[in-house]
Amino acid sequence: MTEVKAKVIKSNTVILHTASLFLLPLQLLFSMFLLLRGHDEPGGGFIAGLVAAGAFVLYLFAHGVDSTRKILRVEPHDLIGAGLLFGVISALPAIFFGQALLTAQWWSFYLVGTEVKLSTVLLFDLGVYLVVMGSILTIVMSLNEAEE
């Protein structure tokens, strides 16, 4: 399938082609790291979303829109929708504890001896992550398709 697309994407080289296959999982892993690190240190949903989008954009340059869609499995539009939904939902739990809307809720528990902190803040960050990634992929993919 990549051979078909290779005609369309002119800048395709063997090096980029192969490198993007290795870089994609690495970049995605790094974006996850940034997302979780954003809890207490520099990082967070926005920059993590940019890195994740960057990973897929690189793959798109090497392999074309169709195969990117295939590995993405979902429409970028849906990522935006899901992200917004997470963001809105993160405001709600406070209501059930009788606090003002958007008050952050924290839950921590121990998993194999490490403290795991979950919070509505993380949910919100995840929402930002998905919206940023979805928006950029929507833009890049539609530009690419318009070119074709």
Next chain:
Amino acid sequence: MRLEVILPIFIPLIAGTLSVVVWRSTFYQRWIAVLGTAALLASGLWLLSAVRAEGHVVMQMGNWQAPFGITIVADTLSAVMAVLTGLMGLVVAIYSLGSIPASHERFGYYPLMHLLLAGVAGSFLTGDLFNLYVWFEVMLLASFALLTLGGERAQMEGAIKYVTLNLFSSAIFLSSIGLMYGMVGTLNMADIADKLSEVEHTGMVNVLAVMFMVAFGIKAAAFPLFFWLPASYHTPRVAVSALFAGLLTKVGIYALYRMFTLIFNGDVAYTHTILLWSAGFTMVTGVLGAAAQFEFRRILAFHSVSQIGYMILGLALYTPLALIGGLFYVIHHSLVKTCLFLISGLVYRLTGTYELKELGEVYRHRPGIAILFLIAALSLAGIPPLSGFFAKFIIVRAGLEIGAYTLTGIALAVGLLTLFSMIKIWAEVFWKAAPEGMDMERLKAPVNDSHGRFMLTGIGILIAGILLLGFWGQPVIELFEVMAEQLMNPEGYIEAVLGGEQ
């Protein structure tokens, strides 16, 4: 924890988000549009009843206490505006079902509409100056997109003026916020009002007052920076124009009312005199501009400018009665102007044009629509016993009471010119013989599809509102008396925010 005060912001956000989630199906988006705006109206009414019972409803977002966190606060004015947002949203959502083409729906018309409503409701309910700026931007973002949806040449031209002027206004607004923060060290509006009375540099306070006046004046389309409105409001789909004319300019008016009763009430002789003359010029230029126009929607757009003058006049006279009149005018104008825009859309659907020259004889074939137009048009001109009469009557009386004869005279003369413009539309569109080349078959053909019914339902709700406001205005006026009382005595607002209950 007061849920009712945040719901008018939160409901459109949820509705917009859900519309994005189901972006593949316009069917669900349409349902969400109607249900979401209906829920918005219901939450507005809930908020209004809570405010009537207690005076102020306050919520500190994220449990960060004022003046450090963001306060969401509703007094009677905010609550009434929230109800208005819900009503306009519902009417326009219903009307959109019958008038927005499928291509626009696919390009995110409904999510943008919800986003716009969230921005408007946020502006009405926030008690934080910077947060107000954020809601303004949310609103503008959505309105830019709605304005250009469809991508016609005229739309782009209108949008460029709209975007430029509004960004300019945002820049002034933001710099004023910066200066304000530098002076009093707080952004919470109640806290600013509290601290500003102790500040020494009264000269700087007046400079800031004028800067805010310019920023909000541009958004409200007041003289002299109003020309973006007639350049852009007639270009998008008529449902969008109606939403803009009914709600968007009112946000600027609301911000002026809030700032110049709560914060800048120290040197009324200076600030409110400027407002007074700005109001006068706005009324005159708007109505004269309208008299020169021969396109249905352009006349309506110019008239919006002229009517904005009345609302600012109410604030500028700065007596309880004048505030009642000005705010009554806001409500009245939202209903009437939205209604007129929606009717122009219906006429367009029947005839395929907005040009007065190419129209005629609508009354003979569609007397029902003509009557609906006449009710709204006469109300706009201020003919008793419709809502516009009482709105104008209160303002004029307030003007005479404090001896502002010149401006009262201007207001009355402008009312007459408004009547002239409305009669012009009536004569050209509904009365005169059909011109050559008008598609009479289309006009005569029976309209009995669901689209027409949706459009008529939207118009019907507004007409009912106009009649109700005219014939059963007493409870509304009583509510507005409480509102004016609160605005003239901002101590209650300040105490509610800063000394607040939880």
